Amino acid sequence: MKIIKINLKKNPYNIYIGHGILKNIPFYIKNWDLGNLGIILTSPIIYSLYKNSIKKNFPSGRYKIITVADGEKAKSKEQLFYAINKILKLDGWDKRPFILCLGGGTIGDLGGLVAALYKRGIPYIQIPTTLLAQIDASIGGKTAIDLKEAKNILGAFYQPKAVFIDPLFLDTLTLKELKEGMAEAIKYAMIEGKNFFTFLKKNSRGIMELNPPLILKLINTCCRIKAKIVERDEREEKGLRTILNLGHTLAHALEASSKYKKISHGQAVSIGLLYAAGLSLALGKCDKKKVDAVREIIEAFGLPVDISFDYPKLLRAFKYDKKFISGKVRMVLIKDIGNLEITDGIPLKKIEGSLRLFNGKKCRSLAL
Numbered sequence: 001m002k003i004i005k006i007n008l009k010k011n012p013y014n015i016y017i018g019h020g021i022l023k024n025i026p027f028y029i030k031n032w033d034l035g036n037l038g039i040i041l042t043s044p045i046i047y048s049l050y051k052n053s054i055k056k057n058f059p060s061g062r063y064k065i066i067t068v069a070d071g072e073k074a075k076s077k078e079q080l081f082y083a084i085n086k087i088l089k090l091d092g093w094d095k096r097p098f099i100l101c102l103g104g105g106t107i108g109d110l111g112g113l114v115a116a117l118y119k120r121g122i123p124y125i126q127i128p129t130t131l132l133a134q135i136d137a138s139i140g141g142k143t144a145i146d147l148k149e150a151k152n153i154l155g156a157f158y159q160p161k162a163v164f165i166d167p168l169f170l171d172t173l174t175l176k177e178l179k180e181g182m183a184e185a186i187k188y189a190m191i192e193g194k195n196f197f198t199f200l201k202k203n204s205r206g207i208m209e210l211n212p213p214l215i216l217k218l219i220n221t222c223c224r225i226k227a228k229i230v231e232r233d234e235r236e237e238k239g240l241r242t243i244l245n246l247g248h249t250l251a252h253a254l255e256a257s258s259k260y261k262k263i264s265h266g267q268a269v270s271i272g273l274l275y276a277a278g279l280s281l282a283l284g285k286c287d288k289k290k291v292d293a294v295r296e297i298i299e300a301f302g303l304p305v306d307i308s309f310d311y312p313k314l315l316r317a318f319k320y321d322k323k324f325i326s327g328k329v330r331m332v333l334i335k336d337i338g339n340l341e342i343t344d345g346i347p348l349k350k351i352e353g354s355l356r357l358f359n360g361k362k363c364r365s366l367a368l
């Protein structure tokens with residue numbers, strides 16, 4: 001088993017990574033005094049897939065299960081209050097509840113926010129079951145739900161007590177969901193540099209076939225990159241954590257403007273990464289080779305490189321983004337693989353123009 005430490009001053013915790021560690025979780029947390037009532041927050045799909053091992057490893061005397069809506073629907077105010085009401089009913093004067101988020105990024109984001117809000121904060125742990133959540137969403141304490149106007153608009157920074165990553169969960173994941181995770185992995189490779197970028201490109205087949213050493217290397221590398229960034233800028237106050245938003249400005253707007261239905265997070269991120277590369281080229285930050293490299297790796301993992309969207313709706317959603325500051329946009333741009341730049345103050349006109357060009361195109365070129 002690998003352990004990656006997140007050395008935060010106030011809330012340090014570990015990421016535990018290993019095939020089959022699900023069954024060890026109750027033993028680990030027994031000694032941590034998180035509480036005496038474990039609430040396993042999950043979705044019906046995950047519960048039906050893992051019912052037997054949940055029942056076997058998490059005895060019903062100490063653990064109760066709450067299922068919420070599956071997918072992005074979980075991140076809604078209705079589901080937030082639904083989960084809180086369920087906990088209220090299970091809670092009592094002699095109970096100290098804590099939450100175990102068992103699911104993809106949506107369950108982790110919702111469960112983390114429930115934990116942050118309930119009684120002004122109860123402990124929670126992350127047990128991510130999708131690749132996307134294992135390499136990204138479960139780490140770093142960003143919790144949130146969406147409103148129809150904007151994604152992740154209601155949330156809190158609230159760190160888990162631990163993250164347990166069991167790659168065996170990936171065996172039941174659909175190919176589509178596996179690809180979703182790869183969009184975030186490509187983002188990490190663009191942050192980290194050519195070694196990891198080349199590793200991904202070379203091993204795309206082995207990774208998609210879930211070759212265990214490759215999957216472990218992928219998860220470890222991404223977790224280490226995220227841990228390093230979160231340690232240096234836990235609450236995104238120093239601008240360092242902003243790097244992790246690479247590709248996400250457009251991604252979030254695409255998701256919100258399609259009502260979280262037509263496009264998933266991973267698909268939106270891959271389009272967002274390509275747009276960031278295209279915009280970087282258009283603003284003279286990088287050459288065309290970099291855009292081609294980004295497009296090629298996205299295609300190697302079967303992720304989308306073209307998109308059509310409702311332009312006015314997209315622009316409206318874009319303006320709700322947290323990175324949109326008084327008429328100007330903060331974007332993470334690409335100078336090279338492994339060399340990014342956070343640019344404040346890109347005039348909205350430039351963004352508008354580039355988005356108009358991006359719409360309905362094969363996204364092969366983007367010139368302003």
Ligand SMILES: NC(=O)c1ccc[n+]([C@@H]2O[C@H](COP(=O)([O-])OP(=O)(O)OC[C@H]3O[C@@H](n4cnc5c(N)ncnc54)[C@H](O)[C@@H]3O)[C@@H](O)[C@H]2O)c1
Pocket residue numbers: 043045046049070071072075103104105106107109129130131132133136137138139140141142143152169170171172173174177180181265266
């Ligand atoms: N907090 C963060 O830092 C952060 C970072 C990145 C993404 N996110 C958020 O994460 C969300 C996306 O997460 P996601 O891609 O995991 O989506 P998801 O949680 O919707 O899961 C995708 C689908 O996979 C199913 N599933 C989950 N585990 C499974 C398994 N082991 N086997 C079979 N099916 C399984 C789910 O039931 C769901 O239908 C977005 O809302 C995004 O905003 C948050």
Ligand SMILES: [Zn+2]
Pocket residue numbers: 136184248265269
């Ligand atoms: Zn993301």
